[in-house]
Amino acid sequence: MLSNTDIIELTALRRELHRQPELSGEEIETAKTISAALNTLSPTHVLTGLGGHGVAAVFDSGIDGPTVLFRAELDALPIQEISSIPWASTVAGKGHMCGHDGHMMFLMALGRIITRDPIARGRVILMFQPSEEDGTGARAVVAEPVYKDIQPDYAFAIHVEPGRPFAHVSTRAGLINCASHGLEIKLTGKTAHAADPEDGVSPALAVAKIIVALDELGKGGELNNDFELVTVTHIQVGEYSFGIAPGEAIITATLRTAQDNTLRALDAQARALSEAIAVEYGLTITFNVHDAFAATVNNTQATNIAIAAMNAIGVEHSDTGLPMRASEDFGVFGWDAKAAMLCIGPGEHYAALHNPDYDFPDDLIPVGTAIFERITRDLLGSTST
Numbered sequence: 064m065l066s067n068t069d070i071i072e073l074t075a076l077r078r079e080l081h082r083q084p085e086l087s088g089e090e091i092e093t094a095k096t097i098s099a100a101l102n103t104l105s106p107t108h109v110l111t112g113l114g115g116h117g118v119a120a121v122f123d124s125g126i127d128g129p130t131v132l133f134r135a136e137l138d139a140l141p142i143q144e145i146s147s148i149p150w151a152s153t154v155a156g157k158g159h160m161c162g163h164d165g166h167m168m169f170l171m172a173l174g175r176i177i178t179r180d181p182i183a184r185g186r187v188i189l190m191f192q193p194s195e196e197d198g199t200g201a202r203a204v205v206a207e208p209v210y211k212d213i214q215p216d217y218a219f220a221i222h223v224e225p226g227r228p229f230a231h232v233s234t235r236a237g238l239i240n241c242a243s244h245g246l247e248i249k250l251t252g253k254t255a256h257a258a259d260p261e262d263g264v265s266p267a268l269a270v271a272k273i274i275v276a277l278d279e280l281g282k283g284g285e286l287n288n289d290f291e292l293v294t295v296t297h298i299q300v301g302e303y304s305f306g307i308a309p310g311e312a313i314i315t316a317t318l319r320t321a322q323d324n325t326l327r328a329l330d331a332q333a334r335a336l337s338e339a340i341a342v343e344y345g346l347t348i349t350f351n352v353h354d355a356f357a358a359t360v361n362n363t364q365a366t367n368i369a370i371a372a373m374n375a376i377g378v379e380h381s382d383t384g385l386p387m388r389a390s391e392d393f394g395v396f397g398w399d400a401k402a403a404m405l406c407i408g409p410g411e412h413y414a415a416l417h418n419p420d421y422d423f424p425d426d427l428i429p430v431g432t433a434i435f436e437r438i439t440r441d442l443l444g445s446t447s448t
């Protein structure tokens with residue numbers, strides 16, 4: 064378990080990271096800070112540069128047994144922090160507004176605990192992944208050749224989720240977070256003088272038709288297996304002017320479903336209807352995909368292990384608020400491992416994630432750590448007992 068000194072030092076480290084937020088793909092200093100802190104412990108080895116700036120500490124007992132991965136995220140958000148806390152972000156326009164600075168402390172704390180009292184069998188992987196917020200990090204990490212050497216049997220993550228009582232965990236077997244991606248649709252025609260629009264090829268009417276058709280395609284509604292939601296997020300037609308009939312347009316939309324395969328099908332439908340409308344108006348059309356998130360689906364066995372651990376240490380839990388429409392890229396770690404995501408409450412009236420006044424509640428550090436510690440002992444034991 065954690066000592067008072069651990070909690071004081073981990074709180075200080077969390078606040079140090081909070082002061083120096085880095086965006087997805089840019090987590091150089093955060094990764095250095097984490098690597099330095101890990102190297103004061105006794106991992107078998109520390110891997111760096113995973114999927115960009117990802118860092119993983121491997122604690123290998125040298126005895127046969129399962130490999131258990133715990134995941135935290137390195138990245139912050141392009142949000143200006145509005146706060147008077149002494150450890151507020153010192154970087155203009157960037158802030159740790161998703162609690163990732165706190166999630167990292169669950170792993171650092173577990174590293175301290177298993178350094179003092181090593182595991183009896185198997186391996187623990189403390190995975191600090193990069194680029195969670197844009198959905199690229201977990202995919203890039205598992206695509207690394209070296210990931211095969213640390214392929215986990217089990218993977219666990221805790222994300223703070225507002226709207227729940229303090230230290231109350233929501234989890235369930237099955238869907239936790241939806242699959243989603245951003246589809247950028249670019250239409251190209253030809254500009255003309257606004258007095259003679261017939262000389263050009265304007266995308267304006269095609270844009271109007273496409274956004275209505277996209278809205279019809281994904282109506283949302285109840286979050287079951289058939290859930291499909293298309294949200295038009297941005298439109299640009301030509302430039303801001305009164306003398307030019309536009310020649311180009313961009314529509315961005317976020318596609319969201321309960322399953323990875325239905326997301327692929329929804330994407331195909333969105334492209335087909337957009338293409339048909341583009342052809343009707345004599346426009347060329349191209350597509351790009353951004354922020355692609357796999358669905359996060361909890362494995363039943365891994366979920367039961369987490370629930371047993373919470374029952375053993377008296378952490379209250381339920382499936383309140385699940386599944387969620389929002390996406391999270393932890394699901395990727397569940398492709399080849401039994402994975403479970405836990406959502407921990409900061410208190411019912413706490414600021415929501417991605418808000419400019421969000422700050423991870425340090426009082427959750429011992430709670431999240433205790434859950435991970437118990438999972439570790441249940442699966443991998445202790446050399447002291």
Ligand SMILES: [Zn+2]
Binds near residue numbers: 160
């Ligand atoms: Zn976030």
Ligand SMILES: [Zn+2]
Binds near residue numbers: 161162163195222
């Ligand atoms: Zn997050």
